[in-house]
Amino acid sequence: MENTGVTERFEGACAGCGIAIQTEDAKRPGYAPASALQRETVICQRCFRIRHYNEVAPISMGDDDFLRILDGIGSTDSLVVMVVDIFDFHGSWLRGLPRFVGNNPILLVGNKVDLLPQNINLNRVRNWMQHEAKERGLRPADVVLVSAHKGLHIDELLARISQLRKGRDVYIVGVTNVGKSTLINRILHDYGSAELEITTSPFPGTTLDKIEIPLEDGRSIFDTPGIINRDQIGHMITPQDLRKITPTTRINPKVYQLNDGQSLFLGGLARIDFVRGPRQPFVVYVKNDMYIHRTKLENADDVLQKHHGEMLAPPTGREAAEKLPAFVKHTFKIRPTGTTDLVISGLGWVSLQGKEEASVVVHAPKGVSVGIRKGLI
Known part of the structure; x- marks a missing residue:
C-alpha cells in the first residue's frame, strides 16, 4: 500500500477525534483552551483527558x-x-x-x-x-x-x-x-x-x-x-465494569459438564439455564477472570436476588446491580446439527456440541441482544 502522507494537523479539527475545535464552551464537543491552539498538533480537551488520564468523557x-x-x-x-x-x-x-x-x-x-x-x-x-x-x-x-x-x-x-x-x-x-x-x-x-x-x-x-x-x-x-x-451489554454497565468484561488477553475456554436442571451465572450479567437434555459440556468463552457460578436451576432466582452485585459481579456493588435492566428470558431449542453458540452481545458466548436436542433458556438484561449461531470454534 502507498505510504501515507499525513499532514501534521487537521486544520480547524482535533487531531485525535476529528471534531471541529472550538474555544467557547468547555461542555460542548471539540473544546480546547485557546492556549492549546498554539501547539503544533491540536487536540480537544476530551482527547487530552482520554490520552493522558484515561478519563471517561461523555x-x-x-x-x-x-x-x-x-x-x-x-x-x-x-x-x-x-x-x-x-x-x-x-x-x-x-x-x-x-x-x-x-x-x-x-x-x-x-x-x-x-x-x-x-x-x-x-x-x-x-x-x-x-x-x-x-x-x-x-x-x-x-x-x-x-x-x-x-x-x-x-x-x-x-x-x-x-x-x-x-x-x-x-x-x-x-x-x-x-x-x-x-x-x-x-x-x-x-x-x-x-x-x-x-x-x-x-x-x-x-x-x-x-x-x-x-x-x-x-x-x-x-x-x-x-x-x-445499544444492544451490547457494555452500554448498560459502568466504565469500570466494562473494563472487567472486555478481554485483553487470549481467551481460555472453561468447560462445565451440566445435567439438565442446572444453571450457570456469568458474573451477575447473564444466566444460562439447562432446562432439558442429556448431560453435556457447556463451553464458556468470556474474559478469563469472569466469575462463573454453577447452581441448581430451582435455586437460581434466589441466588441472583441474594448475591447480585456482590458474589455475582460484575455489576460491581448493589447500586450498579439495581441500575441494570431486569433480566428477560430467551428460550432456545438446540438441535443436533453440530456445534451451536449461545451469544450474549458484548459479553461472550457459550458453546454446545449439539449432538442431541436440548432446551436452554438465557437470561440477560432487557435490551441486550441474545441469539444462537453456527459454532465459531
Missing part, C-alpha cells in the same frame, strides 16, 4: 449525527473496510451496511484475532465470517483477520486494501469499540507518519467526526465514527 452526538456522517459513503467511488470484533461478532455487526455503501466493494476485517483460543484454525474462522456475513445479506470481497493491538497481519490487510481499492478512497467503518482507531494508529505508525495519532480508548464513541488521512496518490483513508449498537 459525548453528545446522537445516532442521527453518526448516520449522517456515514450516509454519504454510498455516493462515493470507494473501498469500504468494515471492521468487526471477532470476539463480539454478533454485537459488533453494523446493521444496514448495504444502504450506506451502495455498490462499493466491502473488505471485512475481523479484529482482535489475538483473543481467540490458541491453535484455532484461522481459515475456518475466515470461512465462518464469510458464512455469517452472507446470512446477514452481505457479500464481502474478502475477509482478513488482524490484531490492531498486537500488529498481527497488518501487512496482509494493507496488501488487500491496495489490491481492492484500485486508486479509490478508503472508508473504514464499524460500530463503537471494535478497534477502528487503533487499527488506523497502527497503519500510521508502521506505514505512515507517527506525528498524528487518533485518540483511542476502551470507551465507546471516541471518534466524533470523519478523520481524513491523505495518501500519496491524492486519495485518502477516512476513519469514521463508530455507530453505537
Whole structure:
C-alpha cells in the first residue's frame, strides 16, 4: 500500500477525534483552551483527558449525527473496510451496511484475532465470517483477520486494501469499540507518519467526526465514527465494569459438564439455564477472570436476588446491580446439527456440541441482544 502522507494537523479539527475545535464552551464537543491552539498538533480537551488520564468523557452526538456522517459513503467511488470484533461478532455487526455503501466493494476485517483460543484454525474462522456475513445479506470481497493491538497481519490487510481499492478512497467503518482507531494508529505508525495519532480508548464513541488521512496518490483513508449498537451489554454497565468484561488477553475456554436442571451465572450479567437434555459440556468463552457460578436451576432466582452485585459481579456493588435492566428470558431449542453458540452481545458466548436436542433458556438484561449461531470454534 502507498505510504501515507499525513499532514501534521487537521486544520480547524482535533487531531485525535476529528471534531471541529472550538474555544467557547468547555461542555460542548471539540473544546480546547485557546492556549492549546498554539501547539503544533491540536487536540480537544476530551482527547487530552482520554490520552493522558484515561478519563471517561461523555459525548453528545446522537445516532442521527453518526448516520449522517456515514450516509454519504454510498455516493462515493470507494473501498469500504468494515471492521468487526471477532470476539463480539454478533454485537459488533453494523446493521444496514448495504444502504450506506451502495455498490462499493466491502473488505471485512475481523479484529482482535489475538483473543481467540490458541491453535484455532484461522481459515475456518475466515470461512465462518464469510458464512455469517452472507446470512446477514452481505457479500464481502474478502475477509482478513488482524490484531490492531498486537500488529498481527497488518501487512496482509494493507496488501488487500491496495489490491481492492484500485486508486479509490478508503472508508473504514464499524460500530463503537471494535478497534477502528487503533487499527488506523497502527497503519500510521508502521506505514505512515507517527506525528498524528487518533485518540483511542476502551470507551465507546471516541471518534466524533470523519478523520481524513491523505495518501500519496491524492486519495485518502477516512476513519469514521463508530455507530453505537445499544444492544451490547457494555452500554448498560459502568466504565469500570466494562473494563472487567472486555478481554485483553487470549481467551481460555472453561468447560462445565451440566445435567439438565442446572444453571450457570456469568458474573451477575447473564444466566444460562439447562432446562432439558442429556448431560453435556457447556463451553464458556468470556474474559478469563469472569466469575462463573454453577447452581441448581430451582435455586437460581434466589441466588441472583441474594448475591447480585456482590458474589455475582460484575455489576460491581448493589447500586450498579439495581441500575441494570431486569433480566428477560430467551428460550432456545438446540438441535443436533453440530456445534451451536449461545451469544450474549458484548459479553461472550457459550458453546454446545449439539449432538442431541436440548432446551436452554438465557437470561440477560432487557435490551441486550441474545441469539444462537453456527459454532465459531
